[in-house]
Amino acid sequence: MGESAATVNYLEDSASLVGCKAQADAEALGGKVLTVIDGITLVSVPNGASTVSVSSDAKVAGTDYNATAEIPCAGFRGQPMGKCQAGVKRNGEGGVTTVEVQWPGGGSRALFFDQQGKFISADTNQADGSAAYKTVSKRDGDLTTISIGPERYEILDAFIMGG
Template sequence: MSSGNSGSAGGDAMVSGTDYNATGMVPCSMGSGQPTTNCNFGVKREGNGSGMVTITKSDGRTRTIYFENGRATGYDQSQADRGAFRASKESDLYIIRIGDERYEIPEAVINGG
């Protein structure tokens, strides 16, 4: 995970040349039975476990997952999206499922550290 060194209004560093507090890769899978691969992400932190994680899928489209107070609460749903949003946490890892999509987001992504 990359972090920048120029400050933002919230006191969290920004990655140079981006609007993100950190960037990196997270494990992801785009369909049932599909192998897990790595997807690029950028996170905008709002503090207290809140913020947005934007993930770039293998086809170049993005998916944004919203967090509030340390809980994954939703995503950037469009009319084309099918399937339910489900979120769980195992130790320090958020497991996010949106239909057949699956994302594994470490707690440090949203909280920093």
């Protein structure tokens, strides 16, 4: 979930804040259920702690995302490690899941995952020079770390696969 007046008191560095429309999906994440805001159950999922299987997947109200969250990120325009807003669109064309990361100050990067949650590629391009960047992904438990040149993103399976 992104930072807003409603969520700011629930954000922390050692966990991801995930929003689920269904209570059962929230409980399946394996984190701590915090509260319900506008029909979305907020769950604090410790980084590296969740194992989730896919079930039904609703949309976040007013968006075309299945979930939104603040994820650890760094490197965009030389920025240090911080948080970026992200939205996930699960099981799109060909079963591909897309995570759209919004950079502070504007711009974005799309990250693509297969049906098993394995990183496939990113939307790099020639115009900003990112097409020349080396792209590497690494899994550690239920956390995928993606490096695209100087950029770094950390994404939990719970966000990619849903609950």
